[in-house]
Amino acid sequence: MMPQARRAMSLHHLRIGISLALSVPEALLAKRSPIDADALALRLAEAAQGCRRQEGLSYFPAIDYFRGREDFDQDLIRMLDDLTWLAGQIVREEIRRRLRGIFSNVRIESVQSVAFALPSVRPSQADCLSHLAKHYHPARLRLDLQLGLVQKRADVEGMARYARQVLTRWLKDDFPDLKITHAERYA
Secondary structure, three states, X not given: OOXXXXXXXXXXXXXXXXXXXEEOOHHHHHHHOOOXXXXXXXXXXXXXXXXXXXXXXXXXXXXXXXXXXXXXXXXXXXXXHHHHHHHHHHHHHHHHHHHOOOOOEEEEEEXXXXXXXXXXXXXXXXXXXXXXXXXXXXXXXXXXXXXXXXXXXXXXXXXXXXXXXXXXXXXXXXXOOOEEEEEEEEO
16 A cells, blocks of 8 residues: 655745724833823914914815924924834834734834824814824834735635734734724735
8 A cells, every 4th residue: 555645735825915093002112212192283373383384274284384484483393203213113123023023024114103284184174173183193103014924825815804903913912993894815
């Protein structure tokens, strides 16, 4: 009797792109910076509201609109720059630390602060100052990740969903407001 032929086992290398939105918890920022992020966001919102009124704008501009202007406190923008950079570094470190044992490759494609985007807050909106302060908060980030995964099984269709579940499970403790906005498997 001949021994049965061994089945060839192949490994499947998968790449998964993930986009997510999160906020760095205040406690993590406070450990590394003496700047109060909430107070900074409120001061930025008040200054932006004052400039908007003074110029008669019907919207709140993005932060870059205020860069270099003499009628806007440039120290606020420098502090925002510093805190958004720090928040990005914290997120990079935590994501790499948490995910490196799960995925074969973790590459952070981009980290962007929400604070520098055009606010969706309108001056006529109820409680616009608190909404604007939330928008200008340095801890709110958007990330694009590329994850590598090695699988034995040939059924790779559900891998984007699997990556979503793993990310949620492993990052939710550090970033409670984590939202995965997109997940896609690349060929």
